[in-house]
Amino acid sequence: MHCALYTAGTCRSCQWLDKPYSQQLADKQQDLTDLLSELPVGEWCEPVTGSESAFRNKAKMVVSGSVERPLLGMLHREGTPVDLCECPLYPASFPAVFSVLKTFIARAGLTPYNVARKRGELKFLLLTESQKDGGMMLRFVLRSDAKLAQLRAALPWLQQQLPQLKVISVNIQPVHMAILEGDTEIPLTDVQRLEEDFNHVPLFIRPQSFFQTNPVVAEKLYATARDWVRASGDITSMWDLFCGVGGFGLHCATPAMKLTGIEISAEAIDCAKESAARLGLQNVEFQALDSTGFATGKGEVPDLVLVNPPRRGIGKTLCEYLGRMAPSTILYSSCNAQTMAKDLTLLTEYQIERVQLFDMFPHTAHYEVMALLRHR
Numbered sequence: 001m002h003c004a005l006y007t008a009g010t011c012r013s014c015q016w017l018d019k020p021y022s023q024q025l026a027d028k029q030q031d032l033t034d035l036l037s038e039l040p041v042g043e044w045c046e047p048v049t050g051s052e053s054a055f056r057n058k059a060k061m062v063v064s065g066s067v068e069r070p071l072l073g074m075l076h077r078e079g080t081p082v083d084l085c086e087c088p089l090y091p092a093s094f095p096a097v098f099s100v101l102k103t104f105i106a107r108a109g110l111t112p113y114n115v116a117r118k119r120g121e122l123k124f125l126l127l128t129e130s131q132k133d134g135g136m137m138l139r140f141v142l143r144s145d146a147k148l149a150q151l152r153a154a155l156p157w158l159q160q161q162l163p164q165l166k167v168i169s170v171n172i173q174p175v176h177m178a179i180l181e182g183d184t185e186i187p188l189t190d191v192q193r194l195e196e197d198f199n200h201v202p203l204f205i206r207p208q209s210f211f212q213t214n215p216v217v218a219e220k221l222y223a224t225a226r227d228w229v230r231a232s233g234d235i236t237s238m239w240d241l242f243c244g245v246g247g248f249g250l251h252c253a254t255p256a257m258k259l260t261g262i263e264i265s266a267e268a269i270d271c272a273k274e275s276a277a278r279l280g281l282q283n284v285e286f287q288a289l290d291s292t293g294f295a296t297g298k299g300e301v302p303d304l305v306l307v308n309p310p311r312r313g314i315g316k317t318l319c320e321y322l323g324r325m326a327p328s329t330i331l332y333s334s335c336n337a338q339t340m341a342k343d344l345t346l347l348t349e350y351q352i353e354r355v356q357l358f359d360m361f362p363h364t365a366h367y368e369v370m371a372l373l374r375h376r
């Protein structure tokens with residue numbers, strides 16, 4: 001993939017951009033093989049890929065510059081602002097939207113936050129696009145609510161220019177820069193969730209819930225999980241731990257199966273419930289809880305446990321508990337093969353039947369991996 005910003009030395013976020021894509025894949029597969037070298041793997045499946053460019057559905061833009069001439073992009077470590085509106089990782093529809101947003105910032109008088117001076121109001125713009133219909137969610141991250149009335153007053157103009165903006169909200173982040181967003185979310189549109197569709201499974205994206213950023217590869221990941229579960233014989237009950245908006249569980253569930261989804265974010269759980277209702281699934285339960293707390297406090301043992309934790313992995317307590325409760329099948333999907341490998345060494349009573357790499361993050365060393373484990 002060619003990136004003019006990379007060539008010019010403006011942005012070096014994609015550290016592997018100089019590496020041919022086939023070599024990137026080979027290196028990731030080698031990294032995974034090395035990490036699992038102590039553990040016998042029954043079958044290595046071919047890596048799954050998507051597009052090499054325009055694969056991200058979400059942009060997190062630091063707003064800098066002046067109110068008349070805002071920049072959307074990032075700040076270098078020493079504080080130099082960089083405009084990344086032409087970043088080729090974003091869909092073709094994004095640059096035109098960024099351009100209108102810059103005009104809007106000026107019209108609404110949303111002074112960009114200046115990190116060095118700790119002054120200004122607008123810190124970030126977060127833009128997400130649904131591949132279902134091109135609908136978009138836009139979030140303004142502001143330092144305070146001081147400019148909220150101004151923003152509201154100017155909003156009809158923006159909505160007229162960009163009717164694809166289905167969901168608009170403001171997030172208040174009073175803390176100095178370090179954290180991307182705060183707890184307070186103020187809706188500016190009646191609709192507060194973006195509709196997505198993966199493999200005919202309706203999914204919803206809400207401002208504060210996690211959603212996969214590479215929709216094409218995520219769709220293949222969920223479909224693969226569904227295929228592996230279907231091929232696992234008679235699965236009558238399943239837990240989807242760290243379920244987010246429910247993508248894995250909702251793909252795997254059948255009307256006859258009891259599905260339990262557990263996730264810490266209440267917003268994500270609301271999305272999962274709505275998807276289940278759309279699908280007409282009756283035998284499902286989604287709860288906003290800590291996954292380890294839920295699992296260790298539960299007496300029953302499902303046939304299958306699927307885990308898709310954050311980068312830190314599932315950890316010792318949950319591994320040991322899964323070892324004791326001994327479900328016949330575990331499906332482990334991870335964006336950090338290092339912590340997954342560590343967790344798998346703790347699941348001593350399981351053998352790894354199959355492993356597959358999903359390249360969600362081209363041009364970086366990161367990748368997603370899914371492993372199917374069977375009790376010995």
Ligand SMILES: C[S@@+](CC[C@H](N)C(=O)[O-])C[C@H]1O[C@@H](n2cnc3c(N)ncnc32)[C@H](O)[C@@H]1O
Pocket residue numbers: 210211212241242243244245246247248262263264265268289290291292308309310311335
């Ligand atoms: C990698 S994301 C996966 C989400 C989902 N499975 C998907 O496919 O989109 C990890 C999820 O774990 C959730 N999470 C983080 N800590 C948690 C905890 N202690 N208990 C339950 N969920 C947690 C996050 O909110 C996030 O949605």
Ligand code: SF4
Pocket residue numbers: 003004005006011012013014017084086087088089
């Ligand atoms: S993040 Fe975008 S702009 Fe930066 S190097 Fe990667 S492709 Fe280029």
